Amino acid sequence: MLRLNQVVTHYGPIMALKGIDLHVDRGEIVCLLGGNASGKSTTMKTILGLVRPTSGTVEFEGRILDGLPTGKIVRQGIALVPEARRIFGRMTVWENLMMGAYVRSGEPQREIDGDMERIYGLFPRLRERTAQYAGTLSGGEQQMLAMGRALMARPKLLLMDEPSMGLSPAFVDQAFDIIQEINRQGTTILVVEQNASVALSIAHRGYVLQNGRIVLADSAAALLAADDVRRAYLGED
Amino acid sequence: MIGEWLNRYGLFVLLAGAVVAPLLAPNDYVVGVLARICLYSLLALGLNIVVGFAGLLDIGYVAFFGIGSYAYAFLASPHFGLHLPFVLAMVIVTLASATSGILIGAPTLRLRGDYLAIVTLGFGEITYISLVNLDRPINITGGPSGLISIDPPSFFGYVIERNIEYYYLFLLTLGAVVLGSVRLRDSKVGWAWQAIREDELAAEAMGVNTTVAKLQAFAIGASIAGFAGGLLASWQRSVFPDNFLFQESINILAMVILGGMGNVLGVILGAIVVVALPEIFRDLALYRLLAFGAMLMVLMIFRPQGLLPARPAAEREIAEESTAPTAQPNGAPKT
């Protein structure tokens, strides 16, 4: 469904991605692991067109994405749950969700309302706070809102950038349960994470990114078992 | 290539040309224009310190010009009955202007770019309005009709009368300010200004006292404008509020931007262009401002660095050392 071929991306003079090859097939959960400054967020931004790759291609369902403006890319069916959530704090919960549906402005309101119902079903806490300003929500609630906002676009592919960041451990489990549920309901997911163990626990496959390069690519089970991964990212020996 | 050559020798060439220029002028009117060019070059250099070196966008700069002019008028005319000798009056004018620079600069210290600009604009307007209206109930400024019969400059009995004499007086001042600008730029405070201009937060983190440095920029810039104001008053033998409209602040800013912010030679060239062009295109006077506005927009879009971009201090040092004629005492070139 999604394929990155030899993608190289620069931030000014710095080469953040040094030739990334990865793919995500329909229905999968694929996780991208790596420490700080490994290029994880840059990969997300490149896919979405927020940053333009210097060379290499990004393909989605056969279409070339690199070079397209973000609006067009999002309309192809990709949505982002960004790092640090970045909900619109000065807008209400309901308005944030409506922002997620911005790309579907042509569709009948019934459809959009229906999706909103589904999301409230997934995140009952949001229903309680529908008229509240998003900036006043707790960290966990903001994460739910960010996910809900992305889902409102009815994306084929969901990009998630460090969903566990800043959440309490109990909440992390809850969040990843929800991610698994979203996948079961038919959405393909590419999740970028530092918390390798929980990410690998729900993923089908994984890549390990280091200094802008993919150093490992395998099934989740194999990665969980691999010694290097265990040592570096799971803190075990 | 030309840029390199200009940066190295431009100032000398210009100075040489300036010394002979009035002797080649066809008539006295042209000499007057040359004198005006010198005066405005002074203003451009002063603003260059505030905007070009320190990066503080002052669009109300004409206020200092006006304060200096009127200060001289107070000290050397029948208005208050004071007729201080030229040199003494100018010293006081300079001090007063520097003080006003600090007073106007102080509230802006915490403000960023656009806001700083607007506040300085505000002060510029307040100054103008005060000059026009402070003639009631007590006549301080002479109101809209200004002050007249101002004393000309005199040195030990020698009174300056002709345009050409004024020209050489202005040129002398200009030379001094040019020298001063270059020295300041390469001095410790010049480096502090450059740091502030590039990234104020980083400058503070490195230990630069941004408050002091900014106030210094304002004070020095204001005193140059004030001095120029005194020169204007003694030349025109009169001062009017309309000498100090907002448009003048923009003119001076345009000289600095056109010439290249931070580049001493560049801003002088900018002053020459901005003063001389309307003289050359006399017939098109009506369209002058229209073209001016368009020029500002076009300049920003297509060549924001101006005619002669300023080179960062580090680049200058490296360039100077690489062409240094002698090696260092121990035989190896300094790196």
Added chain:
Amino acid sequence: MADLISILPQQLVFGLALGTVYGLIALGYTMVYGVLQMINFAHGEVFMIGAYIGWSVFAVLIDWSVGGLHPLWVLPVLLAPAMLLCGGLGMTLERLAYRPLYMRGATRLGPLISAVGASIFLQNFVMLTQGARMKVYMTNLVFPRTWRFNIFGVNVSALVIVIVVVSLLLMWGLVALIQRTSLGRAIRAVSEDREMATAVGIDANRVVGLTFFLGSALAGAAGVLVGLYYTQIDFVMGYSAGLKAFTAAVLGGIGNIKGAMLGGLLLGVIESLASTFINPAFKDVVAFAVLILTLVFKPEGILGEKLADWKKI
């Protein structure tokens, strides 16, 4: 002093009316600042051009006047072209003079200077094409001076009431648009987090252009209203009105829509009171003083959020 107090209610009403007009113009400044963090220095000129457009249409109406000139239809006919054309002018200005600049770099200097250039250009363009002498709105043909009302003991002309009503309607319309429509949400999203707004599929450039359209249209309307009230318009009126409206926007909290309206009202009243009790010539100084005091002591304005890092102001 007693006679000053006696005209106080009159002056207050006038101040409020003036304030609503300042608010209309201030909205343009505040919205543009919200989406671009830039001060549109040429906004005052758009207001001035609105006044001229209104005058031109008015002149045509007077030439053609068949029956009576009833305010009910004259007013919309004056306002509509002014608003549409000014809106277009604002959008064009953004596209040509600002967008190439702020896309480019971190410096605030470029767009600000370009805006100053645009301001000078527009002023002189109008001077050259319309003449340097002022133009007169024949307001009394539509709003006879005798048409007055007595409200709470204050004698106000119908024109003042109409101005206040129209301004309030326009402001209410804008607020409704911002708060209840998809476009309004898009504007708010771009103001808050441009990158994230792009990530949900918003075309930020288009939204910015529309923001300019809306703000400029309101300024155009303000121009017509001011023309009708003061009857004299000239090509420099944009400068001082612009600066005062900007002060209003800052006073209320730049970037904050309700702040712009509140700031406008406050400034109108302050200015009216100052010109009553202090020298009217220093009226403009009052506005500047308010601006400087606000920026120095409470830069986020009355309704603005306290920014964590004050250097952001």
